[in-house]
Amino acid sequence: MDWKDVGFSGNYIGLGNYITLFTKDVTFKTTLLNTLKLSAIFVGVTIPLGLMLAILLDFKIVAKKFFRLIFLLPLSFSFVASASMWVWMFSPQVGVINSLLKLVGLQSYTQPWITSSMQSLFCIAIVYIWQFSGFSTLVYYAGISGVPDDIREAARIDGANKFQEYSKIVIPMQKPATLTVLVILLMYSLKVFDLVYLLTGGGPGRSSEVLSTLMYEVTFNRNLFGQGAAIGIVMFVISMIIILPFFIRKRASYYE
Template sequence: MKKPIQITLFLIPAILLVLIFIYSFAGWSGWASTMSWEGLGGFGHFTGLKNYIELFTQDSVFRKGLLNTLLLSVAFIGITIPLGLINAILLDMGIKGKKLFRLIFLIPLSFSFVVSAAMWAWMFAPKTGTINSLLRVLNLGFFTQPWLTSSSQSMLGLIIIYVWQFSGFATLVYFAGISGVKQEIIEAAKVDGASQFQKYLRIIIPLQKIPTFTILFLLLMYSLRVFDLVWLTTGGGPGYSSEILATYMWRITFNRNLFADGASIGFVMFIMSALIAVPFVVKMRGK
């Protein structure tokens, strides 16, 4: 039996918190982004879309940050999803050392980004880092790289770290998706003479649309607003080579006191996330 008053009362605190701390602050940022707000003194005057126009037309670092954010999203998700699927299939097939395999891929998921950042910064260190040291021990010194300290490789390094951190998550979701495929369908395929390969290619993988959609949505949402790992490993550098929108927003707001520009970047990130979230929510409601 529905109890509308109680339900409403219990929902009020949550709704209030979301309205105040998410939507009103986002709205406030949107408003601040239309002001000429420089320095700690105050808002200045209304400038309309001037800050946005300047960001997109005159600020090469913003454009670099936007491109890097998109590159990170595409590359990291583009690798994580197939890797997660392959891992889940291997787990489903019952490979030898299944427990160890699962542990190796799931452990990174439990690490905080601060721990991951410290660990990878240490592993990628050009002279004393584990990766280059190992290569030298194996007489493969010619393969050693500057990794995060080179402007041509810093983004690659970040992509590797993010794939490592999130492939376990993708594996977990796909494994749940594969386990959820009805046994009758698989049995029917077997009766029809489908090979192991055909079973996965023609039946199980096509049934993974919802897990794929979920992983894609969550990773996209995350990758558009990454900050911590990038900040703690490269700080957006060397130069501006690994600058992403969130690090540039922090830098321009707090190091340079350009608060309206910082708010504009934040609002661009909000719009980008909304462009992904709204269709997803609409589609899920439809289903």
């Protein structure tokens, strides 16, 4: 339906909204690419980072509880609080990052960060990685803690060092944890809205616009409810295309 206002009247246009999105709307193609880029960076970094932090927590280190708290602390932050903090840190004039670079004599490396069309999407990815690395760490730490001690002890008796113990036994046994983290992060990354809207609003220009912010703009700012719904359906289909193979594989392995 081609709805342009709140009400029950509308013109049936079939697949017209989808045809417009994929053939005429350059903005949609840009935001789709931005969404996929953000998802790739976010998921591709958060998973190995969480695994490394979980392995670090598995070692008998001093102040283990303190480090566990530090790793998990970002999870407790609201998106508004996180966005406010990172907007200040990324500020080109008074931000912490540029101030530290100037302090150590690296003034030539200062950047405009979220105000740059080249770097804004990367900056958003950094914030999401920081926010969700604790979740990834928590899942992996639970998985590593669940590895039976007798298996690890048997490996040590057979002469395995720490590297071999983790690379040959502990990490390969984290496939269920990896699948859990991967599915959840992928699902979330394809519908990110909060931090994108709060940090950059999709700008500068359309450099950090993603599908969810475009859907919001099209639906509520332009009152093109039909196109907004079409974008939502596209997001759902992309999510299913990416996620379903994992569930099918998991179901198949369950019956093997």
